[in-house]
Amino acid sequence: MTEIAEGPGARADAGAVIRESYSFACMRCGYGWEQSYEIEHHKHTDGHDVVCYLANGRIVPSPLSRPTCLRCDGHVVRIMRPGRVTTALDAAHIEPGDRHWQLADLMHPFRRKE
Numbered sequence: 001m002t003e004i005a006e007g008p009g010a011r012a013d014a015g016a017v018i019r020e021s022y023s024f025a026c027m028r029c030g031y032g033w034e035q036s037y038e039i040e041h042h043k044h045t046d047g048h049d050v051v052c053y054l055a056n057g058r059i060v061p062s063p064l065s066r067p068t069c070l071r072c073d074g075h076v077v078r079i080m081r082p083g084r085v086t087t088a089l090d091a092a093h094i095e096p097g098d099r100h101w102q103l104a105d106l107m108h109p110f111r112r113k114e
Helices: 084-091 103-110
Strands: 002-006 016-026 032-043 049-055 058-060 077-080
Touching: 016 084, 032 084
Parallel strands: none
Antiparallel strands: 002 016, 016 032, 016 077, 032 049, 049 058
8 A cells, every 4th residue: 555645744854755564474484564664755965866764753774675574584575465464364363462373374365265
C-alpha cells in the first residue's frame, strides 16, 4: 500500500512523504514480520535527490536493499506485499504475540489446492 502525503508527518525539509508497508519472511529461520515505512524525499545541497526510510520514527536502511531478519540477523529474506504475515497468522489461528511459527505456517494459506 502506498500513500503520498505532504508535510505534517514529515521533517521540515522533506518533500512528499510516501508510506509503504511490507511483509518479510526469513528463509533461514522462518521468522515473519511486517513493517511500515515513511519514505521521505529530500534535495541534497548539490541538487541530487536523497531518499530516507523511517520506521517507527527512526531513520533505517532501505528494506529493499539488504533486509535483515529480526530474529537471526540472516539476509536471505523474502519481501512480500503487506498483510501476508497477518493473513497467515489468522489462517493458522496463531496469536500475533506468539512468535513460535515457521515459514511453512506463513506460506500454507497461499498454496494451491489440488
